[in-house]
Amino acid sequence: MTVTVLVPDDEGVAALSEVPLVQAVRYQWGDPAPTEASKAEVLIPGRHPAGDELWRELPNLKLIQLLTAGADDWIGKVPEGVLLSTCRGAHGGSMAEWVVAVLLSMHRQLDVFADAQREARWTRFSADTLQGKHVLVIGAGDLGRQLRRRLEPFDARCTMVGMSARDGVHGVEELPDLLPVHDVVVLMVPLTSRTRGMVDAEFLAAMQDGAVLVNAARGPVVATDALVAELAAGRLRAALDVTDPEPLPPEHPLWSVPGLLLTPHIGGTVSGGRRRSYAVAAAEIARYAGGELPDNLVHGEY
Numbered sequence: 001m002t003v004t005v006l007v008p009d010d011e012g013v014a015a016l017s018e019v020p021l022v023q024a025v026r027y028q029w030g031d032p033a034p035t036e037a038s039k040a041e042v043l044i045p046g047r048h049p050a051g052d053e054l055w056r057e058l059p060n061l062k063l064i065q066l067l068t069a070g071a072d073d074w075i076g077k078v079p080e081g082v083l084l085s086t087c088r089g090a091h092g093g094s095m096a097e098w099v100v101a102v103l104l105s106m107h108r109q110l111d112v113f114a115d116a117q118r119e120a121r122w123t124r125f126s127a128d129t130l131q132g133k134h135v136l137v138i139g140a141g142d143l144g145r146q147l148r149r150r151l152e153p154f155d156a157r158c159t160m161v162g163m164s165a166r167d168g169v170h171g172v173e174e175l176p177d178l179l180p181v182h183d184v185v186v187l188m189v190p191l192t193s194r195t196r197g198m199v200d201a202e203f204l205a206a207m208q209d210g211a212v213l214v215n216a217a218r219g220p221v222v223a224t225d226a227l228v229a230e231l232a233a234g235r236l237r238a239a240l241d242v243t244d245p246e247p248l249p250p251e252h253p254l255w256s257v258p259g260l261l262l263t264p265h266i267g268g269t270v271s272g273g274r275r276r277s278y279a280v281a282a283a284e285i286a287r288y289a290g291g292e293l294p295d296n297l298v299h300g301e302y
Helices: 010-016 033-038 052-055 092-107 112-117 142-154 173-180 201-206 224-233 273-289
Strands: 001-005 022-026 041-042 063-065 084-085 134-138 157-162 185-188 212-215 237-240 258-264
Touching: 001 010, 001 033, 001 224, 010 022, 010 258, 010 273, 022 033, 022 273, 033 041, 033 134, 041 134, 041 273, 063 273, 092 112, 092 142, 092 237, 092 258, 134 142, 142 157, 157 173, 173 201, 224 237
Parallel strands: 001 022, 001 041, 041 063, 063 084, 134 157, 134 185, 185 212, 212 237, 237 258
Antiparallel strands: none
8 A cells, every 4th residue: 555745845756756655745835735635644844834734634644754853843733643753863964063063163263263364364373172072962862972973083082971871871860970070061962841941050050161062952952041141251162053042133142252153053954964864754754654663753752
């Protein structure tokens, strides 16, 4: 029996064309649903928001397959009885690369050299290095593992932290002892009720002087006012790809606070990203069409 999948673009149609027992049907957000919508079992969301009117036109919907690793926008908005699967595994390399890029830029002070270049100044000084740095990676899933694999060749030492302890991974309850002895803290956790506001004033105060906080997770994981206070005092530095609020209003203090490297949620936005997303999505849908549950199913909040 063929499984009908609604996809938002031609790239998705092409990616699913080789999957057995799957018929990919193109749809356009804002246009009337295609005639095949009445029998569609799987939806790959495009630009339409979670929980929009499209549900009402998909009476046979069984699975929503995301093209993102994060599912926080969809929790609580998926119709009852419908499975939700993420694209975990598609973006870990890109996000890990962003973290390495900002850490290298901050430690080697590339911004200072860029300013000197614009002003035609031949400025030489000794910068810092990642070699020997102790990096605390909070989030021991695909993103965290990808980051550790890229940092260790720089001779940085990584400590992994998960929501619960296991072999090679510390539990979050150990953070008060771990934070003061690490040079860098990287956030790579999903946004859930347990992680929202995790990085508060107490968390930041426990970090050692001069440490760097890197948020590659979601903006609300960090208490923004508490971070601004630490940065303004010059005690910590930070690199953020995500903020709370987002997008950041023009008058927000994060634009001008010292010690911050800020990018507009583009850590996973790289060439080939869509192709990698569809490769994971196609594998998940192939499992579903073959009578198996997708590997990346969301259970509860994640």
